[in-house]
Amino acid sequence: MDGFINVLKPPGMSSHDVVGRLRRILQTKKIGHAGTLxxxxxxxxxVAVGRATRLIEYLEATDKSYRAEVLFGLRTDTDDDTGNILETRTFTMPAEEMIESALEAFRGTIRQRPPICSAIKVDGTRAYTHAREGSRIELPLREIVIHRLTLLERRADxxxxxxxxxxxxxxxxxxxDLGEALGTPAxxxxxxxxxxxxxxxDTAYTLEELETVGSDAILAPExxxxxLVRYDLPTHRLQAFYNGLSTTVKGTESLHGPLAVYSEGVFVGIGICDGETCELKAKKVYRMIAHGNGKSDVFERE
Structure with a gap:
């Protein structure tokens, strides 16, 4: 049981709760999730199972899409409707043209201040812990990218x-921040x-479905x-990759960051390519395939 499962998390459960449920369903402890909800x-x-848990970090860097409801005339201490209400205000929804103008300012690369009730660490302590203790902290702005921001529906509030x-x-x-741009709490x-x-x-499994489907829902991580950019490693360099030795890869001067490494059409792990020296090294070996002396094993190289 090694691979990824696409889980449809229901409201009311933490991401940790979902992992606990899957551990019971699949009867295994080696499970982790990417991108907390x-x-x-x-x-x-x-959700990653078995050996695939070592690949979680490569999922967390991907873009994400959401459907979100913005409530106007209301401010809470968590910036969502589960928090304590700090302010209410009568609000008249502006015309669609004004809303679109406000949305345009949030498209592309912007700087955003995370909510106080978040898991970001401040002086070694989660921000939400500081907030619960009544400490006044201001998290620094961070650069993010809004690739797409589309208005689907405009209601009274x-x-x-x-x-x-x-x-x-x-x-x-x-x-x-959209509320601030439109002159009202949100x-x-x-x-x-x-x-x-x-x-x-569209292809996510509910927890109820996973009770029936079980391990059949696990798909190959690749x-x-x-x-990730794919690189097909020559067969004669496969053992070197397993042993953590570098392979010179000509024409890769522009390649940086992790690569999905394949050999003979089989995903074998994650490699790091140094564009300046044109050298590829194993970052994580996911799978060893029979080659040369016929050895077959699985290990991780950090």
């Missing part, structure tokens, strides 16, 4: 948006994550690593 949110939660964004984006902060209502990289809500 708040308990009140629903949607795609990629709320908007429905589709958002595609980079890693590190907080939809709660986007809702809060907070996030319902949130559905519709995509994480190649994981789509199916969800298509955002």
């Amino acid at each position: 708040d308990p009140g949110a629903a949607g795609v939660l990629p 709320a908007l429905l948006l589709d958002v595609t964004c980079s890693k590190g984006t907080y939809i709660r902060s986007l809702c809060r 907070t996030m209502g319902f949130l559905l994550r519709t995509r994480v990289g190649d994981f789509s809500v 199916l969800y690593l298509t955002h």
Whole structure:
């Protein structure tokens, strides 16, 4: 049982709760998730099983898509509708043209301040812990990218948006900041994550379905690593890759970051290519295939 499962997290459960449920369903402890969803949110939660847990970090860097409800005239201490109400205000929804003008300012590369109630660490302590203790902290701005921001529906006191964004984006902060741009408090209502990289809500399993499907829902990890550049390693360098030795790869001066490494059409692991020296080394060996002396094993090289 090694690979990824596309799970549809229900509202009301933490991401950790989902992992606990799957450990019972699959009868294994080696399970982890990528891209935490708040308990009140629903949607795609990629889960790794077995050896695939060592590949989670390569999922977390992918773009994500959401459907979000923005509630106007309301401010909370968590920037969503689960928090304590700090302010209410009478609000008249502006014309669609004004809303579109406000949305345009959030498209592309922007700087965003994460919500106080977040898991970001400040002086070694989670920000939400500081908030619960009443400490006044201001998290630094961070650069994010909003690839797509579409208005789906305009209501008397709320908007429905589709958002595609980079890693590190907080939809709660986007809702809060949109309210400020329109001159009123705003907070996030319902949130559905519709995509994480190649994981789509259309093919996600509910926990009830997984009770029946079980391990048949586990798919090969390479199916969800298509955002990484693929490199096909020559067969005669496969053992060197396993042993952590470098392979000179001509014509890769522009390659940086992790590569999905294949040999004879089989995914064998993650490699790091140094564009200056044209050398490829193993970062994580996921699978060893029979070669040369016929040895077959699985290990991880950090």
